[in-house]
Amino acid sequence: MPKLTDFITTKKSTWCAGCGNFGIWAAIKQTFVELNIEPHQAVNIFDIGCNGNGCNWFRCYGFHSLHGRVLPVAVGIKLANPKLKVMAISGDGGALGEGGNHFMHTCRTNVDMTYIIHNNQLYSLTTGQMSPESAQGMKTKSTPQGNPLVQLNHLQIAISAGATFVARAYAFDMQELTRILKAAIEHKGFSIVDILQPCVTLNLINTSSWYTDHMKKLDDTWDPANKEKAIQISGSWDKGIPVGIIYKEERPTLEDSYSLNTKEPLTQQVHAYDVRELLKEFA
Ligand SMILES: Cc1ncc(C[n+]2csc(CCOP(=O)(O)OP(=O)(O)O)c2C)c(N)n1
């Protein structure tokens, strides 16, 4: 049985005191422990950004990718070794700006892995430029007169594009966040958990108290199988940001389509293909 301390490295965190990233980091560790996932059974693929620096203090297999490019790396790892629990982790900037195209198309694949978005409505590592999640009118470092663009509604896009598990959680509600992460990892297919994350240094609008005032928890009467209603509700921001498991459906995964779960993983197939012959054509 793994322990929380199995998932930490000797590196010290560089996140600002009070950052929502701490809540997400703690909840992922707690989730692995509760699901009995050992460090060698999991791989976290991190994006570039404040969130991505967590790669250095999270102990399991990991890959610090390029900005906006976590998903293709994660899909490749999952297809090469479907036995691993694969988690792609990104900020809203990387996930929906640079990585917007990957986001849409990975939803279509229904590959069996989890995508965690640290959604702080800003590009924080580069000191607070607007991201696709910044609300229209928001004053940021790159939009001092107010953001002229409408906010991207990525959960509506995800459901429409074919994601089979779409949820939203809050970084400082550990219990609920862990419950949702567990359900996302246990879901067979592409699961997205959008996590509202206070950036205490740069985002002085969407603060903890702002979230508390604006979030609306989905109650037991909510039916996550109702696609039409899920698309409708996930468009809500100011009038009650829905928090909980918004949408869920069962559909064959990408691995099922290629019968990968019934074969030996590619990573275990010794000399399946001698890549040196191929490389000779390019060298
Ligand atoms: C292709 C590319 N564009 C821009 C950058 C510069 N850059 C590095 S981190 C970052 C902001 C990251 O914001 P986000 O993904 O929201 O993560 P956060 O820092 O908020 O956690 C930017 C713009 C980059 N490294 N690569």
Ligand code: SF4
């Ligand atoms: S700048 Fe914001 S997102 Fe980055 S570590 Fe500090 S509080 Fe967290």
